[in-house]
Each structure stands twice: as C-alpha cells, then as structure tokens.
Amino acid sequence: MKLENMYQEIILDHYKHPHGKGLAEQFDSEVHHVNPTCGDEITLRVSRGEDGKLSVSYDSMGCSISQASASIMFDQINDHDFETGEAAVDHLVAMLQRSVEADEDILGDGIALAGVAQYPARVKCALLAWMAWKDAAIQAGAESQLEPGISTDSNKEQS
Numbered sequence: 637m638k639l640e641n642m643y644q645e646i647i648l649d650h651y652k653h654p655h656g657k658g659l660a661e662q663f664d665s666e667v668h669h670v671n672p673t674c675g676d677e678i679t680l681r682v683s684r685g686e687d688g689k690l691s692v693s694y695d696s697m698g699c700s701i702s703q704a705s706a707s708i709m710f711d712q713i714n715d716h717d718f719e720t721g722e723a724a725v726d727h728l729v730a731m732l733q734r735s736v737e738a739d740e741d742i743l744g745d746g747i748a749l750a751g752v753a754q755y756p757a758r759v760k761c762a763l764l765a766w767m768a769w770k771d772a773a774i775q776a777g778a779e780s781q782l783e784p785g786i787s788t789d790s791n792k793e794q795s
C-alpha cells in the first residue's frame with residue numbers, strides 16, 4: 637500500500653470513529669472555534685488536574701480532515717501537561733508549513749495529516765482543534781502554572 641493511501645486510511649478511520657468526542661461536564665475553560673472557509677466548528681473544554689495535566693473534551697462538526705484531526709489531537713494531547721501539548725501543536729504547524737519532517741513520536745497518527753500541506757485551504761481544517769486546545773489551555777491558566785503569583789483571576793482581568 638502506498639504511503640499516501642495509508643495516510644488516507646488513518647484519516648478516514650479517525651473520521652468514522654473519533655476518539656474522545658463528547659463534552660465533559662467538568663471544565664475550567666471552554667472555547668468555540670470556527671473555520672469559516674470550510675464550515676468546521678469545534679467546542680473544546682479543558683480541565684486542569686492537580687498534577688498539571690490537562691484533560692480535554694470536545695464536540696465538533698465539519699469536514700473529514702477537521703474531524704480526524706480533532707480525534708488525533710485528543711490522542712496526542714489529552715492528559716498531558718501544557719508543555720507537551722504546545723510542543724505537539726508547534727510541530728504540527730511546522731509540518732503543515734513544510735519546515736520540519738513529521739515526527740511520529742510527537743504527532744502519532746498526526747503524521748497522516750502531512751499531505752494536507754499541499755492544500756493551503758485545508759491547513760486551517762487540520763489546525764482547528766489544536767489551536768482551540770491551545771486557546772482553551774491558556775484560558776484555563778495552564779501556561780502560567782509554573783509562575784506563582786499569576787493566578788487565573790488576574791489572567792481573566794487582562795483579557
């Protein structure tokens with residue numbers, strides 16, 4: 637099987653059987669992101685654990701790439717700390733800009749999205765869930781958790 641076909645299989649499988657879809661009742665922050673050029677939408681919630689790990693839940697609709705990407709995002713980022721999640725988001729962005737080779741250790745099935753880089757209009761589809769996660773994680777105060785004195789409340793005042 638060609639690599640490209642194998643990647644399509646992976647994307648289709650996540651699209652048909654999304655991992656982690658469904659919103660959690662408990663959360664510290666919620667965001668709603670839309671990709672107007674394609675019509676993709678995601679609502680994503682992040683909850684911060686005592687250990688600094690962030691649990692993710694989401695509900696989404698849209699094209700196969702956006703849906704598969706959300707499922708892959710859940711696999712790679714759920715129950716990890718902010719640093720790990722942010723590194724995965726940064727790597728995905730770089731991969732879609734073709735400035736790095738896809739690293740399966742960082743992206744897991746996300747390497748199957750590498751082909752999307754050929755279609756600039758679809759890059760936003762692939763990034764939607766990951767950008768939503770980053771936004772929600774920052775709003776939940778995850779970015780500043782290592783800096784005592786910056787509480788979630790003060791972050792809210794700034795925004």
Ligand code: ZN
Pocket residue numbers: 671674675676698699700701702761
């Ligand atoms: Zn889309």
